[in-house]
Amino acid sequence: MIPLFPLAGAALMLLIGRRLPNIGVNVVCVGSVLLSMCFAFGAIWQLIARPAAERVVNFNLFDWVPAGVMHTNAGRVMDFHVPWGVLMDPLTAVMLLVVAGVGFLIHVYSTGYMAHEGGYYRFFGYLNLFMFSMLTLILANNLLLLFVGWEGVGLCSYLLIGFYFLRKSASDAGKKAFIVNRIGDAGFLLGLFLMLGTLGTIQFTELGPAIAAGNFAIGNGTLTAIALLLFVGATGKSAQLPLYVWLPDAMEGPTPVSALIHAATMVTAGVYMIARTNAVFSMAPRALEVVAVVGCVTSLFAATMGLVQNDIKRVLAYSTVSQLGYMFLACGVGAFTAGVFHLMTHAFFKALLFLGSGSVIHSLSGEQDMRKMGALWTKIPTTARTFLVASIAIAGIPPLAGFFSKDAILGHAFEHSPILWLLGFITAGMTAFYMFRLVNMTFFGTSRVDHEVEHHIHESPSSMTVPLTILAVLSVIGGWIGWPESLGGSDRFAQFLGPVMSRQGGEAAEAAGAAHAASGSSTEYLLMLLSVAIAAAGIWLAYRWYIQHTEVPGKIASNFGGLYRLLYNKYYVDQIYDAMFVNRVKDLALTLGAFDVGVINGLGVDGAGWLTRITSRVSMAWDTWIVDGLVNLAARVVWVLSYPVRMLQTGRVSRYALFMLLGVLIFLGYYLHSSGITLQNLLH
Amino acid sequence: MIPTSHYLFLSLGLFTIGVIGVVTRRNVIIILMSIELMLNAVNINLVAFSRLVGSAEGHVFAIFVITDAAAEAAVGLGIIIAFFRNRETLLGDEMDLLKW
Numbered sequence: 001m002i003p004l005f006p007l008a009g010a011a012l013m014l015l016i017g018r019r020l021p022n023i024g025v026n027v028v029c030v031g032s033v034l035l036s037m038c039f040a041f042g043a044i045w046q047l048i049a050r051p052a053a054e055r056v057v058n059f060n061l062f063d064w065v066p067a068g069v070m071h072t073n074a075g076r077v078m079d080f081h082v083p084w085g086v087l088m089d090p091l092t093a094v095m096l097l098v099v100a101g102v103g104f105l106i107h108v109y110s111t112g113y114m115a116h117e118g119g120y121y122r123f124f125g126y127l128n129l130f131m132f133s134m135l136t137l138i139l140a141n142n143l144l145l146l147f148v149g150w151e152g153v154g155l156c157s158y159l160l161i162g163f164y165f166l167r168k169s170a171s172d173a174g175k176k177a178f179i180v181n182r183i184g185d186a187g188f189l190l191g192l193f194l195m196l197g198t199l200g201t202i203q204f205t206e207l208g209p210a211i212a213a214g215n216f217a218i219g220n221g222t223l224t225a226i227a228l229l230l231f232v233g234a235t236g237k238s239a240q241l242p243l244y245v246w247l248p249d250a251m252e253g254p255t256p257v258s259a260l261i262h263a264a265t266m267v268t269a270g271v272y273m274i275a276r277t278n279a280v281f282s283m284a285p286r287a288l289e290v291v292a293v294v295g296c297v298t299s300l301f302a303a304t305m306g307l308v309q310n311d312i313k314r315v316l317a318y319s320t321v322s323q324l325g326y327m328f329l330a331c332g333v334g335a336f337t338a339g340v341f342h343l344m345t346h347a348f349f350k351a352l353l354f355l356g357s358g359s360v361i362h363s364l365s366g367e368q369d370m371r372k373m374g375a376l377w378t379k380i381p382t383t384a385r386t387f388l389v390a391s392i393a394i395a396g397i398p399p400l401a402g403f404f405s406k407d408a409i410l411g412h413a414f415e416h417s418p419i420l421w422l423l424g425f426i427t428a429g430m431t432a433f434y435m436f437r438l439v440n441m442t443f444f445g446t447s448r449v450d451h452e453v454e455h456h457i458h459e460s461p462s463s464m465t466v467p468l469t470i471l472a473v474l475s476v477i478g479g480w481i482g483w484p485e486s487l488g489g490s491d492r493f494a495q496f497l498g499p500v501m502s503r504q505g506g507e508a509a510e511a512a513g514a515a516h517a518a519s520g521s522s523t524e525y526l527l528m529l530l531s532v533a534i535a536a537a538g539i540w541l542a543y544r545w546y547i548q549h550t551e552v553p554g555k556i557a558s559n560f561g562g563l564y565r566l567l568y569n570k571y572y573v574d575q576i577y578d579a580m581f582v583n584r585v586k587d588l589a590l591t592l593g594a595f596d597v598g599v600i601n602g603l604g605v606d607g608a609g610w611l612t613r614i615t616s617r618v619s620m621a622w623d624t625w626i627v628d629g630l631v632n633l634a635a636r637v638v639w640v641l642s643y644p645v646r647m648l649q650t651g652r653v654s655r656y657a658l659f660m661l662l663g664v665l666i667f668l669g670y671y672l673h674s675s676g677i678t679l680q681n682l683l684h
Numbered sequence: 685m686i687p688t689s690h691y692l693f694l695s696l697g698l699f700t701i702g703v704i705g706v707v708t709r710r711n712v713i714i715i716l717m718s719i720e721l722m723l724n725a726v727n728i729n730l731v732a733f734s735r736l737v738g739s740a741e742g743h744v745f746a747i748f749v750i751t752d753a754a755a756e757a758a759v760g761l762g763i764i765i766a767f768f769r770n771r772e773t774l775l776g777d778e779m780d781l782l783k784w
Contacts, residue, residue, distance in 0.1 A: 652776065652777045652779060653712075653776050653779045654706075654707060654708075654709075654710070654715070654776040654777055655777075657706050657707055657715075658707045661703055661706075661707060
């Protein structure tokens, strides 16, 4: 029900939106999202009202793929069918909150941001279509339906990245995102099929029982393979190593899109999917380790690149990749709850950061280069303040949202492996540094804004600043529901999500919970203290280098020129991919093209054509000379034989009359002759 | 009393003239007139034999033939007029439509 409103909105927009005025577009699109948000909140409210053990609603709307009886690899017989169904449990509720809530705010924001852009209806049509797909994704009760939403959001992502399709870089970025996602999707699909073949079900609620019924050992090879394949899908969608390359380029899209799709919702689909299938992942510790290491390395890797970028949106993009790495790290160490918690808080403050940067870009008439900003604090106060709040939140300063979620992840990581914790810890410091580098370069210091742009600086309209403010409030208080026990809270978030994870996850999650309880709270305090300290250090460093001693970064860049260039050029990953894969594929395509032209076309098609021509000549000759010849011969024989008869047929009436007379005379003569009458005795 | 054979010879002469007219003349109106001649030759035959036998049936039949000849002349002239309108000719040897 909830996804239908945006679907209707999207259909309306894409069909007749061209003829509607902007105000009509606003009413339809924003209204449809508002409706679905209200319904979503209503559903969440009903869910919370239930007792904790019964917080799962699973109903099927209709049977979608009735496939009949099948045998699994393990030899069990399953009646396999895929329903089009909805699963509502605490995990869905959290995602619904994020998607519907943040989605609505961004819709409102977009009405301000896109007001002067062409293709207004098209933008909102795509945005609504995205909302529909995303809601389908999170409400799906089986992996196949999730995949439908998964592909839907991928499509909308492509359409919206390439929104300014007249710009080559934008359409290229769209294609890149789509193709890189396809690589991941291939893994996802393989994992899905393998899961189907092994477990015989892809219903989320049946995964746990199916695993239990199959008597799989922990670390079972097939389950590990399933988990890894699904993770490949997640790396594509959630921009992890090695498939993260599309996300920074995706910043070519309009900024609200970056906020909605490439920060708050779509890219977290991978995390959501892993949390959803945690039953499988919990049975595959190897796969979990891969997830953890990939997540951790990605977060560090992306953070280093974020340190030196100059485009305001690209910094945020790398920051997103980095934060997504955190979420995977959390999932990888078995702390699915912490991962989803970070997903939620991240959605708040990263959406806020992107919308804030959009507001900055808007006020500077489209300028995205931070080197041409500065001293905007007093000129666009609302944007600046909300942006600062979000930066503090992402840096992990208590009591803002980022602190709680990030700390939960780091705490779990430390229990799992101190090395992972150390990497995450360093990343946290870098996060604080690059975020405040951004803040300082944009809002403080001296103004480096172009002269003619400077006159036009204006605060954004209220349709943009109100969502900013709301998100800022959420960024502050969003983390409080996960207030950890060691600080006197009750971590209600973990309690809320706990049933989903432990019921499906089985022993592994319980073990993690036990380990969590066992670890002394003194360690926890120390870890918190340390992460706050490194965040503060990052902020201080950024302050010192970008406000007090602005010459330092330049000096460092020139002293460590090689490193700087390496980072600035994003480790040359794009170039390496180009050289290793893209160009190889192109070469392959060229070779195949030549093969096509030469062999298939030349030998196959043209040869067949030549052969056909020859045979047709032969058969034509046969037809002309033999078949036709026989017919003509018969005709000619008849013609020759008919010559005397034809001569009689002159067509003249008088000639016919003559013949008639002759005939009568002959008959008369014959009669007279045969009856013995002669002229002689006739006269007597 | 004129013997019957005289009538027959007259009839034969008229009929032969009619036949030759039909076969040799080109103008269809002449041909039509020749046909009338042939019909009248037949009438003379009928009446002569009727008188020889002493019955009135031959006379009656001759009157029918005369009626028929009148009808035939009317229809024939109508056809000729229609034909002339289409082909603008009255010559029998140009009437070669029977062989397409």
